Amino acid sequence: MARPPALKLAEVLQEIRMSPSAFYRLRARGQAPRMIKLPNGELRCRRADLDAWWQACERDTPEWR
Template sequence: MRREPHLKLADVLDELGMSRAAFYRMRARGNAPKCLKLPNGQLRFRRSDFESWLENCEETKH
């Protein structure tokens, strides 16, 4: 079974069009996508978790 590729923080920031500082503020508030923190402190994101988080951010118009 092949593992799902992980996104780096730079990939996520690029897709969101967001600065690193803005992302870390969002993460501190608990509003960022689920991620893995590596022993060296770097963050990695499963593509499926990131896509799910994006879907949950979607607003519906009434």
């Protein structure tokens, strides 16, 4: 069974309506969705990880703050 395709960074940014600089600030603080860094340096995000991040934001858990 094939893995579901991971979202490209541009797709994640479009969905969460965030600029790259704001995203990287969140990522530096450990508050961004879990990302996978590929050998070529590109970032990808699994759909499940992005959905979990959205749910954490909605709950306003300490992870988000």
